[in-house]
Amino acid sequence: MSNPVQPIxxxxxxxxxxxxxxxAQALNKWLNEEFIPEAVNEEIAQQASQIFVxxxxxxxNDLGALVVAIVTEMQAFDFSGSFYxxxxxxxxxxxxxxxxxxYDRCCGQ
Incomplete structure (x- = not known):
């Protein structure tokens, strides 16, 4: 039986x-490096950072709950000009x- 993932x-x-x-800076850098740099990436990074903070x-302080909050609130963002x-x-x-x-993110560790 597998062990449940512990909250962070x-x-x-x-x-x-x-x-x-x-x-905001780290996310914008990641967005620009993952695909092609887009003008909307900075706006996306700012919005996600504001939600997080x-x-x-x-x-x-629960990382899982923070991720859910970002998903939920970013649904109102217009991603039509983005790959993301x-x-x-x-x-x-x-x-x-x-x-x-x-944290080592490899292989669920």
């Missing part, structure tokens, strides 16, 4: 402005956060 709880937010800026300021959608953005945010915390 982030430490409390200490510097929301710095965390938001880092996430707002959720953190409201006390949400809300699920790709939320997953990318999760990967960037896990990388920054030193």
């Amino acid at each position: 709880t982030l430490p409390d937010i200490e510097n929301p402005e710095q965390e938001g800026k880092w996430l 707002r959720q953190r300021l409201e006390g949400e 959608g809300e699920f790709a953005i939320a997953n990318a945010v999760s990967d960037l956060i896990l990388d920054s915390l030193g």
Whole structure:
């Protein structure tokens, strides 16, 4: 029988402005490198970062819940000028956060 995936709880937010800026820059870089750079990528990164930071300021530290919040709120974003959608953005945010915390994302570890 397989073991359930343990939740990942982030430490409390200490510097929301710095965390938001880092996430927006890192996500924009990822978006531009994953396919082709698009003007809308910066807007997508800013929106996802704002959602993430707002959720953190409201006390949400569970990474899974943060991903769900990004998916839910990014559904209102117009992705018609992009290769991406809300699920790709939320997953990318999760990967960037896990990388920054030193988690090995390979093979479900």
